[in-house]
Amino acid sequence: MAEEAFDVVVVGSCMTDLVSQAPRLPKAGETIHGHKFFIGFGGKGANQCIQAARLGVKTAMVCKVGKDFFGDNYIQNFKDNGVHTDFVGQTSDAATGAASITVNDAGENAIVIVAGANMLLGREELQKALPAISRAKVLVCQLEISPQTSLEALRMARDNKAKTIFNPAPAIPDLDPDFYKVSDVFCCNESEAELLTGSSVTNLEEAHRAGQELLKRGCGSVIITLGPQGSVVLKAQESTSKHVPVPAVTAVDTTGAGDSFIGALAFYMANYSTMPLEEMARRANQVAAVSVQAVGTQTSYPFRRNLPAELF
Numbered sequence: 001m002a003e004e005a006f007d008v009v010v011v012g013s014c015m016t017d018l019v020s021q022a023p024r025l026p027k028a029g030e031t032i033h034g035h036k037f038f039i040g041f042g043g044k045g046a047n048q049c050i051q052a053a054r055l056g057v058k059t060a061m062v063c064k065v066g067k068d069f070f071g072d073n074y075i076q077n078f079k080d081n082g083v084h085t086d087f088v089g090q091t092s093d094a095a096t097g098a099a100s101i102t103v104n105d106a107g108e109n110a111i112v113i114v115a116g117a118n119m120l121l122g123r124e125e126l127q128k129a130l131p132a133i134s135r136a137k138v139l140v141c142q143l144e145i146s147p148q149t150s151l152e153a154l155r156m157a158r159d160n161k162a163k164t165i166f167n168p169a170p171a172i173p174d175l176d177p178d179f180y181k182v183s184d185v186f187c188c189n190e191s192e193a194e195l196l197t198g199s200s201v202t203n204l205e206e207a208h209r210a211g212q213e214l215l216k217r218g219c220g221s222v223i224i225t226l227g228p229q230g231s232v233v234l235k236a237q238e239s240t241s242k243h244v245p246v247p248a249v250t251a252v253d254t255t256g257a258g259d260s261f262i263g264a265l266a267f268y269m270a271n272y273s274t275m276p277l278e279e280m281a282r283r284a285n286q287v288a289a290v291s292v293q294a295v296g297t298q299t300s301y302p303f304r305r306n307l308p309a310e311l312f
Contacts, residue, residue, distance in 0.1 A: 012045015
């Protein structure tokens with residue numbers, strides 16, 4: 001079983017989203033009536049893995065959940081989406097990661113995240129997953145688990161000639177400089193780029209400049225996503241940066257759109273190794289644009305069968 005080769009391996013986080021919709025956010029000590037509650041599957045790592053799986057590549061998730069109701073449910077969710085779960089560990093030492101989210105009628109939210117079991121993912125679990133990581137075409141990491149674990153996974157992938165995508169989210173200002181050197185594709189949004197470079201990223205020109213700065217730190221290439229403005233793609237071997245626009249759509253819920261983009265990008269990198277990076281970004285933009293037109297995070301992620309044939 002361990003000898004299976006995967007197209008995309010994601011090392012990262014799983015979160016159970018507990019979402020309450022209420023007319024407004026409660027004040028301290030106040031109880032108010034909400035009008036809707038639902039439980040969703042989230043966490044950046046799991047989101048990215050599930051989007052890649054829905055596009056039709058063999059995926060495996062390396063993560064840690066609790067020995068609890070949410071952990072069992074999450075493992076079932078991976079199976080339902082065709083994600084390989086041999087490297088999903090369950091621990092009794094912490095609860096499955098959870099995000100308690102209150103959304104008001106204006107669409108504003110207040111969120112409390114408890115990382116829980118995610119923070120217990122470490123070297124031991126990576127060693128167990130080494131057969132999958134070493135034979136992966138693409139490895140994807142983020143920062144919702146211990147940064148050292150992400151860095152170690154990226155190094156393991158590079159040592160085994162797998163392509164790496166690193167998504168420095170949620171961004172931390174004191175990012176280990178080695179992260180840049182082990183990233184074939186360093187992919188962040190405008191606020192993350194701003195935090196990492198210390199300069200404002202509000203338009204295309206500033207995004208180009210921030211991208212140049214990140215490239216200088218040693219990445220193979222950089223993609224900065226700019227929401228409705230699409231993305232900017234820069235490659236180490238080329239002096240120019242390219243703007244990749246996104247189709248104009250009416251957004252219903254943008255939650256998880258960045259993760260949809262990265263999951264789609266991993267799919268294209270694994271499946272179409274000779275495709276230019278800006279073309280991969282253009283197609284990944286279109287997948288993410290579909291996701292913002294439906295409510296929820298993973299519930300809004302399109303399957304291959306729901307997408308136009310020219311994306312494949």
